[in-house]
Amino acid sequence: MGVRGSGVPFLAGEKGNAVSSQRVETIWHDRAACKGPQSAVFFPPSQAERRDEREARERRAKEICAVCPVLRPCLDYALSIREPHGIWGGLNEVERKQRMANVG
Numbered sequence: 335m336g337v338r339g340s341g342v343p344f345l346a347g348e349k350g351n352a353v354s355s356q357r358v359e360t361i362w363h364d365r366a367a368c369k370g371p372q373s374a375v376f377f378p379p380s381q382a383e384r385r386d387e388r389e390a391r392e393r394r395a396k397e398i399c400a401v402c403p404v405l406r407p408c409l410d411y412a413l414s415i416r417e418p419h420g421i422w423g424g425l426n427e428v429e430r431k432q433r434m435a436n437v438g
């Protein structure tokens with residue numbers, strides 16, 4: 335997984351206590367299914383990538399997301415910061431933009 339920045343506003347903790355964005359981020363990161371060597375498929379390579387290569391890479395990333403226990407907070411986070419790159423919460427950047435446009 336790429337570096338996940340902060341920027342999420344303070345959110346309510348599990349017991350209603352305010353927790354920092356850093357703490358909330360850490361909570362779901364700890365359970366991310368994309369930790370480890372497979373994290374490379376979540377972002378484009380540094381060299382040019384053919385369309386079929388990108389589609390295969392994104393398909394593999396989305397398969398990992400599909401069984402990830404923190405898909406929802408990951409997607410919410412990516413949407414909240416308008417993350418412009420990579421697969422987050424099972425969606426690529428184009429799909430996240432479409433989701434944001436549909437929400438309003």
Ligand code: SF4
Pocket residue numbers: 335366367368369376398399400402403404405406408409421422423424
């Ligand atoms: S939903 Fe996908 S990108 Fe987000 S933490 Fe899980 S595996 Fe990683």
